[in-house]
Amino acid sequence: KAGVTQTPRYLIKTRGQQVTLSCSPISGHRSVSWYQQTPGQGLQFLFEYFSETQRNKGNFPGRFSGRQFSNSRSEMNVSTLELGDSALYLCASSLVQTGIQYFGAGTRLSVL
Amino acid sequence: DQQVKQNSPSLSVQEGRISILNCDYTNSMFDYFLWYKKYPAEGPTFLISISSIKDKNEDGRFTVFLNKSAKHLSLHIVPSQPGDSAVYFCAAVEGGGADGLTFGKGTHLIIQP
Numbered sequence: 001k002a003g004v005t006q007t008p009r010y011l012i013k014t015r016g017q018q019v020t021l022s023c024s025p026i027s028g029h030r031s032v033s034w035y036q037q038t039p040g041q042g043l044q045f046l047f048e049y050f051s052e053t054q055r056n057k058g059n060f061p062g063r064f065s066g067r068q069f070s071n072s073r074s075e076m077n078v079s080t081l082e083l084g085d086s087a088l089y090l091c092a093s094s095l096v097q098t099g100i101q102y103f104g105a106g107t108r109l110s111v112l
Numbered sequence: 113d114q115q116v117k118q119n120s121p122s123l124s125v126q127e128g129r130i131s132i133l134n135c136d137y138t139n140s141m142f143d144y145f146l147w148y149k150k151y152p153a154e155g156p157t158f159l160i161s162i163s164s165i166k167d168k169n170e171d172g173r174f175t176v177f178l179n180k181s182a183k184h185l186s187l188h189i190v191p192s193q194p195g196d197s198a199v200y201f202c203a204a205v206e207g208g209g210a211d212g213l214t215f216g217k218g219t220h221l222i223i224q225p
Contacts, residue, residue, distance in 0.1 A: 101146075
């Protein structure tokens with residue numbers, strides 16, 4: 001069974017641009033969560049989608065948004081990029097909303 | 113305010129010995145706890161979990177202990193192997209998962225030959 005797939009693996013953007021990251025969950029998993037990992041803050045919860053609905057959202061500005069499609073694939077978007085958005089963005093999927101989450105390898109975003 | 117704390121940023125253990133990684137939490141609403149292992153350039157890999165109704169869960173070389181009164185959990189790895197060298201994250205979640213997983217900042221475990 002294929003794991004969680006995130007694309008692209010690496011991305012370089014400049015301040016002010018926007019970016020879209022993609023996540024394909026494990027087949028059959030309907031819950032997809034996104035996390036940001038930085039050296040200073042560690043792993044922080046961004047948001048969670050279940051059956052195409054955003055169920056939960058972490059403490060991040062509105063520049064961070066996401067969506068989930070009918071096949072459970074998810075995208076997250078960051079608009080008006082700031083230097084501080086440089087981080088590893090991780091996607092995780094689970095069978096049920098509070099089940100064990102399985103992570104992808106992440107997308108490393110660098111904002112210059 | 114850190115709700116999940118891993119107070120040891122790093123831990124060095126000899127191969128074959130026991131590794132004990134600790135985690136403390138402050139939110140009494142957490143009712144499910146997980147340990148993840150992370151290698152560089154990879155996502156976290158699920159290791160083992162425990163529900164708040166239990167005080168111990170075992171899976172091969174890995175055992176997690178939960179002390180609810182102390183709001184403390186620990187991960188024991190016996191025996192430690194070189195491939196166990198990685199960063200270990202403790203995570204917790206409330207019933208319903210309203211705020212996703214809350215992670216500690218991780219402990220870098222180094223297994224020395």
